[in-house]
Amino acid sequence: MGEYAEMTLDGDFCESCGEYMGDGHGYPQRCAGCHHEITKDELEREIGQK
Numbered sequence: 001m002g003e004y005a006e007m008t009l010d011g012d013f014c015e016s017c018g019e020y021m022g023d024g025h026g027y028p029q030r031c032a033g034c035h036h037e038i039t040k041d042e043l044e045r046e047i048g049q050k
């Protein structure tokens with residue numbers, strides 16, 4: 001897991017599309033556009049591949 005993934009897990013970036021949101025709260029979150037598009041299992045698989 002690289003720095004980008006860690007920042008995503010902190011909520012700095014959308015965990016689905018990677019859009020920078022800037023105000024992480026210490027947990028993964030999604031931008032408004034992705035909020036309901038992907039399940040956590042799909043996300044973890046996707047992060048694991050990168």
Ligand SMILES: [Zn+2]
Nearest residue numbers: 014017031034
């Ligand atoms: Zn997004």
